Amino acid sequence: MKKGIEILEILVGLLALIIGIVTLYPLKFSNTQGIGGQIMVYGIILLGVALLVVGIFRLASVFSYENLGLAKKVNVATSVLTIAAAVVILYFQIVVQGESWLHLLFGIGLLSYAVGRVTVGALTSEYKFGLRVFIIVIGIIIGVFSSVVILFQMVLIHSEGFLKVYLTYSYFTKITFVLIGVDCLASSIFVMFLSRQKQSP
Numbered sequence: 001m002k003k004g005i006e007i008l009e010i011l012v013g014l015l016a017l018i019i020g021i022v023t024l025y026p027l028k029f030s031n032t033q034g035i036g037g038q039i040m041v042y043g044i045i046l047l048g049v050a051l052l053v054v055g056i057f058r059l060a061s062v063f064s065y066e067n068l069g070l071a072k073k074v075n076v077a078t079s080v081l082t083i084a085a086a087v088v089i090l091y092f093q094i095v096v097q098g099e100s101w102l103h104l105l106f107g108i109g110l111l112s113y114a115v116g117r118v119t120v121g122a123l124t125s126e127y128k129f130g131l132r133v134f135i136i137v138i139g140i141i142i143g144v145f146s147s148v149v150i151l152f153q154m155v156l157i158h159s160e161g162f163l164k165v166y167l168t169y170s171y172f173t174k175i176t177f178v179l180i181g182v183d184c185l186a187s188s189i190f191v192m193f194l195s196r197q198k199q200s201p
């Protein structure tokens with residue numbers, strides 16, 4: 001069961017990483033303006049789907065471990081919140097479109113993921129110390145980006161006279177998905193590597 005979860009985590013990590021990178025640089029992944037434009041138009045939907053998949057995976061993976069205690073309860077709650085945020089995002093983006101407060105939902109969903117990861121790193125004893133530190137650190141970084149997404153629709157990054165350059169919340173959302181992809185891939189590969197070491201004579 002755990003081996004299947006680890007393989008699934010790699011697939012989920014690849015999905016989050018690919019969607020994060022492709023939506024960050026849509027025009028660089030297509031030879032024609034049309035494909036890049038389509039990625040830009042449907043970028044929020046792609047991010048919503050990725051958030052939904054990540055939430056469902058985290059919820060499923062929690063039940064593959066028996067002795068997580070409080071960490072298990074926290075992860076169930078945060079995974080459900082992540083899934084709920086993703087469902088609402090997809091509903092309003094597909095059915096209603098153009099809602100100005102979607103950044104709040106993305107931020108809540110991503111922050112829930114971050115809280116779940118920090119909780120696992122801090123409270124579970126099933127992982128080695130190095131992996132637990134990695135999970136906590138990347139969870140905190142994801143939490144910081146998630147807070148930016150919640151608090152700001154646009155972030156001023158440069159101001160010179162009348163020239164002002166802003167980054168939208170979606171930019172930070174995409175970076176966060178890249179981090180989630182790295183988290184999933186690194187965690188699963190690290191666990192698989194350790195399990196192989198234990199099995200070798």
